[in-house]
Amino acid sequence: MKKIVVPGEEIEDENVRTHVYRDNGKKYSMIHGVLYKTEGYSKIIPLTHRYMPKEGDTVIGIVESVKYGGCIVKLNAPYDAFLETREDYEIGDVVSAKVESVSEVKDIKLGNERKFHGGEVFDIDPSKIKRIIGKKASMVTMIKEKTGSKIFVGQNGRVWVKDGDIEKVEEVMRKIEREAHETGLTEKIENYLTGDK
Amino acid sequence: MSSERLIWNVKKEGIIKRIKEGQRKDGRDMMERRELKVTPGLIETAEGSSMVELGDTKVIAGIKLNIGTPFPDQPEKGALFTGVELYPVASPSYETGPPREQTIEISRVVDRGIRESNMINLEELCIEPGEKVWTVAIDIFPLDQDGNIIDASAIAAVSALINAKIPKYEDGDIIRGEYQKELPVTDTPIASTFSKLGNEIIMDPALEEEKAQDGRITIYTNDKGNVCASQKGGNSSFKRDEIKNIIKEAVKQSKKPRKELLKNK
Amino acid sequence: MKEKKLMKKGKRLDGRGKEDLRDITIEAGKLKRADGSAYLEWGGNKIIAAVYGPRECFPRHQRSPYKARLDYYYRLAPFSVEDRANPKPSRRGIEISKVSAEALSDVVFLEYFPNTTIDVYTVVLQAQAGTRCAALTAASVALADAGIPMKGLMPSCAAGKIEGEVVLDLSKDEDQCGEADLPIAYLPNKDEITLMQMDGDMTPKEYEEAVDLAVEGCMKVYEIQKKALKEKYRQFNEGGE
Numbered sequence: 001m002k003k004i005v006v007p008g009e010e011i012e013d014e015n016v017r018t019h020v021y022r023d024n025g026k027k028y029s030m031i032h033g034v035l036y037k038t039e040g041y042s043k044i045i046p047l048t049h050r051y052m053p054k055e056g057d058t059v060i061g062i063v064e065s066v067k068y069g070g071c072i073v074k075l076n077a078p079y080d081a082f083l084e085t086r087e088d089y090e091i092g093d094v095v096s097a098k099v100e101s102v103s104e105v106k107d108i109k110l111g112n113e114r115k116f117h118g119g120e121v122f123d124i125d126p127s128k129i130k131r132i133i134g135k136k137a138s139m140v141t142m143i144k145e146k147t148g149s150k151i152f153v154g155q156n157g158r159v160w161v162k163d164g165d166i167e168k169v170e171e172v173m174r175k176i177e178r179e180a181h182e183t184g185l186t187e188k189i190e191n192y193l194t195g196d197k
Numbered sequence: 198m199s200s201e202r203l204i205w206n207v208k209k210e211g212i213i214k215r216i217k218e219g220q221r222k223d224g225r226d227m228m229e230r231r232e233l234k235v236t237p238g239l240i241e242t243a244e245g246s247s248m249v250e251l252g253d254t255k256v257i258a259g260i261k262l263n264i265g266t267p268f269p270d271q272p273e274k275g276a277l278f279t280g281v282e283l284y285p286v287a288s289p290s291y292e293t294g295p296p297r298e299q300t301i302e303i304s305r306v307v308d309r310g311i312r313e314s315n316m317i318n319l320e321e322l323c324i325e326p327g328e329k330v331w332t333v334a335i336d337i338f339p340l341d342q343d344g345n346i347i348d349a350s351a352i353a354a355v356s357a358l359i360n361a362k363i364p365k366y367e368d369g370d371i372i373r374g375e376y377q378k379e380l381p382v383t384d385t386p387i388a389s390t391f392s393k394l395g396n397e398i399i400m401d402p403a404l405e406e407e408k409a410q411d412g413r414i415t416i417y418t419n420d421k422g423n424v425c426a427s428q429k430g431g432n433s434s435f436k437r438d439e440i441k442n443i444i445k446e447a448v449k450q451s452k453k454p455r456k457e458l459l460k461n462k
Numbered sequence: 463m464k465e466k467k468l469m470k471k472g473k474r475l476d477g478r479g480k481e482d483l484r485d486i487t488i489e490a491g492k493l494k495r496a497d498g499s500a501y502l503e504w505g506g507n508k509i510i511a512a513v514y515g516p517r518e519c520f521p522r523h524q525r526s527p528y529k530a531r532l533d534y535y536y537r538l539a540p541f542s543v544e545d546r547a548n549p550k551p552s553r554r555g556i557e558i559s560k561v562s563a564e565a566l567s568d569v570v571f572l573e574y575f576p577n578t579t580i581d582v583y584t585v586v587l588q589a590q591a592g593t594r595c596a597a598l599t600a601a602s603v604a605l606a607d608a609g610i611p612m613k614g615l616m617p618s619c620a621a622g623k624i625e626g627e628v629v630l631d632l633s634k635d636e637d638q639c640g641e642a643d644l645p646i647a648y649l650p651n652k653d654e655i656t657l658m659q660m661d662g663d664m665t666p667k668e669y670e671e672a673v674d675l676a677v678e679g680c681m682k683v684y685e686i687q688k689k690a691l692k693e694k695y696r697q698f699n700e701g702g703e
Contacts, residue, residue: 004691006688007606007611007613007614008613008615008649008650008651009614009688023613023651023652028614030571030613031610032606032609047609048497048498049609050497050608052575062200062203062207064198078516078517078578079578092203104576106577120211121204121208122208240587242542242543242588243588257539259587263545280540280549284585285512285581285583286499286510286585287495289517293551334541334546336540336541336549338587341495343495
């Protein structure tokens, strides 16, 4: 079963543990999302949200400024991150990296970085990343095959694309973003990619 | 630098490369305006109003008429004022506070096209020479900035004027909500903005194209197909041949929106 | 004040009963650039609300390491009223913005986003009495549309007094000729009032009655807010998988 919930809506389902708050013995949704319910397992997934860096996430960032011992990286999040590195970076360089730590006041440290050479980036709604990647990466693999592009999807909702039909990649990902909650999405996207070529 | 600005810089090269190959993101021709949707009369508190959608760019313009004194050098003419407000509903890069130079430039460009085309017969707005005239305030409010706010603002302003009415005026009082006649409109000036990216020129830039542009030119044409105002902006220069071509396209591409605006009259 | 008959046989000039709201429609997610948005029509009021954030907070000295800062801007478009409104922020607008920001700050989980700001911009495109309640109602939908965690949607509505009777949601004529106006904002699931202003003259009993009626009004507005957010995804297949 699935159902749209709004902030403040009472959630009676015992199993929902995230995106809810408790008050006076009752449980309420704190976001605009979808409540999914299967046997013994229920959860609320936000319809949209801002990316908040989490330890262990793999993200794509753009170098905003170069400092002593590293650089400041923009992440499509309300916070900048610091990448400690001895490599030479320039403003505007695109990197993928792992979020190594997030402090209480949201000081974010990145590591394990890899620099991309060339290509383009765009941002999509981070709540749709799971659909864009697909089960066992099936969706993104299909997009790579049909467009001939190299693609890397960061958990912060930022996508890097190089070669092939870059415009098509963005177009199809925007379509997934819009239609993420519809059924038969994979099939629809496959038809879309083949039908247009 | 904002995250968005950094992304646009990364994308710029690709956008220019594709334009060179004759491809625009939304499949448009180089010299093609986005789809234009005009909704006049949305605001009942205004004497005239119009909402214009140029692709995903949305602008609303409203006209207010008041009684004022004429300028001393034009005692028999009504007065005209154009203001644009880049209020932050429309874009993350707009800010609250006093108008900045970008806001003032857009206001003045829109104003020039309206004024120089003589689209409003200002003499007909005189009530008592030297004493009392109608003043026309055009207020423009972008709601969604997805590129080319100038053209959307200019078209919204002209559409709102075309649909504006003069309120009744009796014994020194304006009777709001009751009208004596339509605003005397004699022309339909249309603004067309062109962007230069590298060496390529495109019409009506969408947001990403605008962010990648090196320079822009706005050409206002009137009903006769003459140019009545223009403005070059941005750091890139233009060749004379490029300007000739831009003017030719501006004249040609203004016919359709002009028809659209007059349709709703 | 002009002499005017505002009530006839228990009906108001626009045909409403004492406890009726004007017609309200809300559409969520109208704008592309904003992180969340809503367009609302309420009687003759037309309002756009846009939310940006949480985003980096500038200037830096306004940052709090404990929570996000929520800023609210209430703005009348110059053409929204009969006599053109000056584009400069008015004292009235600044006051409304302040109390509205305070009301929303109690409802949004600001502590999740330290050092950031959440900006809520509302524009009244056409004003016909009750704009602060209408703007706040739209703003609350826009915040939910932006995916911002909240205790709940926050409807807002006014009750007032005309010709000695307590009525819901004053129209423009009633606002101008009535005896009192009492706008509130309300958090339904906690049964708490988050904004309250009043001007005019009421007995303590009438005041109490007006608060109760305004809360009832808020509950009706709340249903319309919920519907707007669910409508945005109406193509979404509810029920079975």
